[in-house]
Amino acid sequence: MKISLGQEHIGYRRLDFPILKLSVVGGRPFSCGGGRIFRKRLLSARYGIQDMDGSASRIYHTAQGAPEDHLVILLAHNGPTGLGSELNDICGKDWVFGGGDHGDPDLAQAISQLKETTKLCIPLVVFGHMHKELAYGNGLRKMIVVGPDNTIYLNGAIVPRVKGLVNEQNATMVDNETQLPSSESGGSTRAFTMIEILNRRVDKIAETWVSVVGDKTTLQEEHILFQRSD
Incomplete structure (x- = not known):
């Protein structure tokens, strides 16, 4: 069974799916990573959040209300601190010399x-923000980390996630978002990060590229990021 959040705003909220015994809990809206609150006045006015401790408490209490028999998936714009400080780590600073941990301390605390x-x-903890392709042509970022307690941290920030199928130059970038190529360009390929959960455990995670030409969709590539071995 597949689920969709549709147009639901998940920030500091929890969505329960009783049939699946699954709850999705949102992290701090407007996060841009690091140790400071971004859009502080907006967060204060809209959510009553003043600082990192208050944000961590809100995430904690939102998740705490999930039914005990549910799996809880945390969904945030940026990942937590504590996952490495090298420039190619999952939340590592790739734009400054020496790297650094650019994760969210409130999410880690919660x-x-x-x-x-x-x-x-x-x-599972799912987030984005930190692009897979590193700054200054320094290679690719680690997009998945399995913690010592088997919690999986997954970064889905593949940019651009839509490319022209025949000629990638047909796709244009506007404000860091990719405009869809027209049908005259031969269609497009689109990136999806697919997560399969089986028997209450993450079974498989894959980066997939799907071609879209008119009404026809075809799986073009699949890169396995995680596969349960037992």
Whole structure:
């Protein structure tokens, strides 16, 4: 079964899917990574959040209300701190010499508290923001980390995620977003990060590229990021 959040705003909210025994919990809106609150006045006015501790508490209490028999997936714009500080790490700074950890401390704090004080199962934390292709042509970012307690941290920031199928130059970039090539250009290929959950465990994660030509869709590439071995 596939689920879609559609147009739901998930920031500091929880969506429960009782049939799947699954809850999706949103992190801090407007995050741009690092140790400072971005859009602080807006966060204060809209959510009553003043600082990182308040944000961590909001994420924690939102997740804490999930049914105990549900899997909890955390969905945030940026990942948590503590996943490495090399420039190619999953939340590493790739635009400054020497790298650094650009994760969100409030998300890390909330996850730690949930694991310490609740019985909730958190198999997966999904985020983006930190682009797969590193700055200055320094290669590619690590897009997945499996923690010591088997929580999987997944970065889905593949940019651009839409390319022209015949000639990639037919796709134009506007404000860091890719405009879809017209049908005259031969269609497009589009990136999706696919997650399969089986028997309450993450079974497979893959970066997939799907071609779209008119009404026809075809799987072009699949890169396995994670495959459960047992």
